[in-house]
Amino acid sequence: MSANVAYLHAPDAAAPALFEPDTSNPHIARAAGLRDRFAEDAIARDQAGGRPAEQIRLLKEHGLLTLLLPREYGGQGESWSTVLRIVRLFAQVDGSLGHLFGYHYSSLLSPRLRRAPEQAASLWRRSAEGNWFWGNTANSFSKSLFGRRDGEHFVLDGYRPFTSGSHVADFLAIAWEDADTNERRFAAIPADRAGIVIEDDWDGIGQRQTGSGRVSYHGVRVHESEVLGPPVPLDPTGAPAEPWRSVTPLQQQSVLLNVFVGTAQGALRAGREYTVNQSRPWVHSGVERHVDDPWVKRQYGELWVRTRAATALADRALAALDHVAARGEALTADERGAAAVAIAAANVLAGEVALQVSSEIFELTGARSAVRQYGLDRFWRNARIHTLHNPSEYKTRNVGRWVLGEGHPQPGTFQ
The missing domain is CATH 1.10.540.10 (Acyl-CoA dehydrogenase/oxidase, N-terminal domain)
Structure with a gap:
């Protein structure tokens, strides 16, 4: 090592x-x-x-x-x-x-x-x-990949951005818009299908190895037997009528919130271990060891409490998603809505705490820690780029509407 x-x-x-x-x-x-x-x-x-x-x-x-x-x-x-x-x-x-x-x-x-x-x-x-690893090219907002019917096939041309996992995938979950009807269709195909170009051009400040760049399609042929289910008409929410068909956003939001939780936990672990083993006391602190500074003790206590609280709320959201999965096609709209509120609330706190911890550890580790060899900046960069893709403001509003008696969030791309 x-x-x-x-x-x-x-x-x-x-x-x-x-x-x-x-x-x-x-x-x-x-x-x-x-x-x-x-x-x-x-x-x-x-x-x-x-x-x-x-x-x-x-x-x-x-x-x-x-x-x-x-x-x-x-x-x-x-x-x-x-x-x-x-x-x-x-x-x-x-x-x-x-x-x-x-x-x-x-x-x-x-x-x-x-x-x-x-x-x-x-x-x-x-x-x-x-033993396949799956990626996706099914970005919900990018109307940039279109397919046309050609006998028993659909022929796809265009591209999708934010294709996480495509660069290391064996198989891809894909979606495109029908060039004639604008309906959305879904399929699952091998990642090495002729005509697919994994651009692998992701250059974000964080999540550097997710491959969340562009995948281009050049006359890619998808057999009708690979198409999953009937076409889905596009509407403002992008959500199907049955609650069970609309749980994908809950799954994806749960992944994001647990990335946030793990990022906060990891930043706190790494910062604490650097502080214990390498940090020097500030010249005016009046202590011989950095860890004996009352300010350092209080700050680590606060960050631990906040991270522990985010973890506990995330655990509650885990239970909600497990319930959704166990119910399967019997899932009701109210059950789905309750899970959406639990997951949104956990997501909001987890993102805020990940940003706080990953930023404030630098105050506690000191100037010598802020160099590339220690890589402490990766925690903040990872949290920052993810929270930008899914603003907490709108999740918080959804929770607030529910608190005020306006009902559960309507199923949609992010909720």
């Missing part, structure tokens, strides 16, 4: 282990071990960007890509809460991997929500057998 990251894993023996998981679940135990492996080069990978190919290989090797699949299709039959606790673990050291891991499952489960149960069963069996 290189010296510039050793402090992240060698805290003082008397220090508490902050935000360590319950490893009684063997999948979470394996993920905790992987987190520590990912941490070894997380700083270098963040600075380089590109593809986390070796990390995806390790996810496959450790059997973590089929957790949510039913056992009859080759999966482990685990809950969303297991997957999202793993998202947190990975985000403690690498927000990109937390993001990719969670979005893999949202894409993998999407065929079941498109009125295509037989196709879903076949895709899930094949995915489990092939």
Whole structure:
């Protein structure tokens, strides 16, 4: 292990282990071990960007890509809460991997929500057998990919932006607009299909290895047997009538909020360990050790309390999403709405806390910590770019409307 990251894993023996998981679940135990492996080069990978190919290989090797699949299709039959606790673990050291891991499952489960149960069963069996990693090119707001009918095929031309995971995917969940009717269609196809160009041009300030750039389509042929369900007319909400068909946003929002939670936890862990092992007291503090400064003690106490509160609210949201998943097609509008409120509330706090912790740790670690070799800036950059994609203002308003008796949020792209 290189010296510039050793402090992240060698805290003082008397220090508490902050935000360590319950490893009684063997999948979470394996993920905790992987987190520590990912941490070894997380700083270098963040600075380089590109593809986390070796990390995806390790996810496959450790059997973590089929957790949510039913056992009859080759999966482990685990809950969303297991997957999202793993998202947190990975985000403690690498927000990109937390993001990719969670979005893999949202894409993998999407065929079941498109009125295509037989196709879903076949895709899930094949995915489990092939140990596929899933990405997506189904951005909801980009009307930039169009398909036209050609016999038994649709021919796709255009592009999609924000295609997280496409650069390391075996299979893609895709969506396009019909060139004639403007209806939206969905499909699942191999990532190496002829005519698909993974541009891999993501250049954001954070989440550097998510591959959230552009995928271009040049005469890509999609057979009608690969199309998932009937076309969906586009409307202002983009939501189908049945509650069960509108749970994808809840899944995706849950991934984001747990990336936030893990980022806050990771920033606090890394900042605390640097402070204990390397920080020097301020010249006017009157103490010999930085950790003895009352200001430092109070500030770390406050950040821990805020992070713990965000974690607790996120745990409540986990339970809400597990309930939604367990209800399946019997899910009611009220049940879906209650989950939407719980997830939105957790998302708001988690994003705010991730930004606060990842910024304020620099005040506590000191000037010598603000150099590239320590990589502490990655936590703030990851949190900042994610919160920009999903402004908390609108989630907070939705919760406020519910508090004032105006009902649950209407299903839509982000809620």
